[in-house]
Structure formats: structure tokens, C-alpha cells
Amino acid sequence: MVLLHSTGATWAARPRWKMGPAWRSHQDGEPLGACATLLEQAPRGRLRYLDRVTVLLGFPHVHYWMLPWQAGLYSQADWQSYARASFNQQTGIDPLPWQVQVAHAGFGHSCLAVAIPLDLLEDLRTLFKLKALPLGTCAPLLTAALQHYRIQLPGDCVLAVPETSALGCVYMQHGAISQVCLIHTAPDSLLSDNLFTANLLVEQHAPASFVATPRPIEPPEHWLGPPHPWLMEPAP
Structure with a gap:
């Protein structure tokens, strides 16, 4: 891995x-x-x-974007085209050199789109x-951590995945992804401060925060474990 x-x-x-x-x-x-x-x-x-x-x-190898539900889109190809246009309009990304994938959450729900450089x-x-x-x-990394820990998450929460110079967050409402956020962070910044910034950017404040990181963290955030089982760091 x-x-x-x-x-x-x-x-x-x-x-x-x-x-x-x-x-x-x-x-x-x-x-x-x-x-x-x-x-x-x-x-x-x-x-x-x-x-x-x-x-x-x-x-910075991945971009995320939440696509509002569109009643007029029926096929996977329709959603792919919509995702490419949204990335271009909202983030300025030229979609041609990117692989864009859309994860469907069910009828009437927003969909998570992910872009990876080809x-x-x-x-x-x-x-x-x-x-x-x-x-x-x-x-x-963010969606892999969500898939690994999803069964442990309550219906309303935020899953935070800190990285060396970033923080990725997936916000859940009623068991479905409601928003996603990926921000650049300073090396010496506090997780609580970065999480507060992410909450402001997406205008959401989850009732509980769950964190996937290689080392245990102190409350009030709930530590789940590493974002991948093999990334667990030994105790100092």
C-alpha cells in the first residue's frame, strides 16, 4: 500500500x-x-x-466536489458530464486531463464527485x-477512510482525515454525505483550529467529530484509528 x-x-x-x-x-x-x-x-x-x-x-492529488441532485440526469454518462462541467465552473479545473468519478448516494441525494489527474x-x-x-x-485517501469506517459512524457527524499539510472532512447528515471539504493546513496547526475552519467554509457544524489518523488523539474528537489499517504508527 x-x-x-x-x-x-x-x-x-x-x-x-x-x-x-x-x-x-x-x-x-x-x-x-x-x-x-x-x-x-x-x-x-x-x-x-x-x-x-x-x-x-x-x-494535493485529488479534488472533491458535491453535486446537488439533478432530476433531469438519468445515466452515469449524464452525471459524469455534469461533474466535469461543475469542476470547471466552480474550481477552474480543466476536466480533460482529469479522471472524474461520481459516487451516487441514492435518489434525491447529493453526489460526491472526485477528480484525479490522468x-x-x-x-x-x-x-x-x-x-x-x-x-x-x-x-x-478521504473516501477510502470513509469506506473503511462508515459502519462505525453515526448518521450525523464529520469524519476528519488529517494529512501532512491538509485536512479532509466528510460531513454526514442522516447517514448520507452532505458536504466535503479539503483545506491546506500549516505543519504546526491544531486539529481543532483546522476543523473549525473547515466547518466555517462549508457552513456546517456536526454534533460529533471522528478522526482517522495514524496516532491516537485526545478528546473531544473521537479517534477511529489510521485511515488505512497498515498506516498505524507504533506508540513512541
């Missing part, structure tokens, strides 16, 4: 047939170059053709192909 973020990459690997401790390493620098460096160091299984890599993309995806595939390591899944 590889996490790409703003200052580098983090790699975690675990034997396929054993539940031993994960191998972890971090490399600072340009994210793709850092990933290539870690790829040279990461252990491989005896049957290398069975190895797969999951890539999680953090800030050139980054292609570079990752090429990099792993050179080492005969197929790219299994490439997903945004």
Missing part, C-alpha cells in the same frame, strides 16, 4: 500469507520520485506475480509495470 501526499510517499507492505507486522517506510521529496525510491526498498513476496499495490492519494495515474501504472507490480486500486 502506497500513500502519496504533498511532501512525499509512505509505503506499507505485509506478507500475503502471514499476519505479521507491516513493513513501513517514508520518503520525502517529489511524490512520484519518492514512490520510486520506496519501490526499490519494499519487500516482495516469494510469488511475485501475486503481488498487488494499492495507492491512496492525498492532498497523467499521475499513467505515471504510476508505468512505474509499477517496470517492476512487474500491478496497480490494483487507486483511490482518494
Whole structure:
């Protein structure tokens, strides 16, 4: 599993047939170059053709946008076109060099749209192909954490995922995603201050805050665990 973020990459690997401790390493620098460096160091299984890599993309490699429900859109292609137009109008992103995906939440609900740069995806595939390591899944860190912990979340809350220089938040109302926010943060900033800023930006204040981070945090926020099970950091 590889996490790409703003200052580098983090790699975690675990034997396929054993539940031993994960191998972890971090490399600072340009994210793709850092990933290539870690790829040279990461252990491989005896049957290398069975190895797969999951890539999680953090800030600034992903853009999120909530799409209001549109009664006149019926097909996935309609929603994809609507999402591309919305990214262009609301964020100034040229949708052509981006892979845009829409997660449907059911009839009448707003939909979460995610944009990932196509050139980054292609570079990752090429990099792993050179080492005969197929790219299994490439997903945004924020939505991956939500999928992992969703069953533990109450219907009304905010899931916060702090990163090295960002904070991602998913706001839930009545069990459905109501808003999403990704902000740049200073390295020495407090989680409570960053969460307050995110609340102001989306004009929401959830009754409870749940946090997915590699290290435990103090109340009042509720700590869930790491955003991915292999990202858990050992106690100091």
C-alpha cells in the first residue's frame, strides 16, 4: 500500500500469507520520485506475480466536489458530464486531463464527485509495470477512510482525515454525505483550529467529530484509528 501526499510517499507492505507486522517506510521529496525510491526498498513476496499495490492519494492529488441532485440526469454518462462541467465552473479545473468519478448516494441525494489527474495515474501504472507490480486500486485517501469506517459512524457527524499539510472532512447528515471539504493546513496547526475552519467554509457544524489518523488523539474528537489499517504508527 502506497500513500502519496504533498511532501512525499509512505509505503506499507505485509506478507500475503502471514499476519505479521507491516513493513513501513517514508520518503520525502517529489511524490512520484519518492514512490520510486520506496519501490526499490519494499519487500516482495516469494510469488511475485501475486503481488498487488494499492495507492491512496492525498492532498494535493485529488479534488472533491458535491453535486446537488439533478432530476433531469438519468445515466452515469449524464452525471459524469455534469461533474466535469461543475469542476470547471466552480474550481477552474480543466476536466480533460482529469479522471472524474461520481459516487451516487441514492435518489434525491447529493453526489460526491472526485477528480484525479490522468497523467499521475499513467505515471504510476508505468512505474509499477517496470517492476512487474500491478496497480490494483487507486483511490482518494478521504473516501477510502470513509469506506473503511462508515459502519462505525453515526448518521450525523464529520469524519476528519488529517494529512501532512491538509485536512479532509466528510460531513454526514442522516447517514448520507452532505458536504466535503479539503483545506491546506500549516505543519504546526491544531486539529481543532483546522476543523473549525473547515466547518466555517462549508457552513456546517456536526454534533460529533471522528478522526482517522495514524496516532491516537485526545478528546473531544473521537479517534477511529489510521485511515488505512497498515498506516498505524507504533506508540513512541
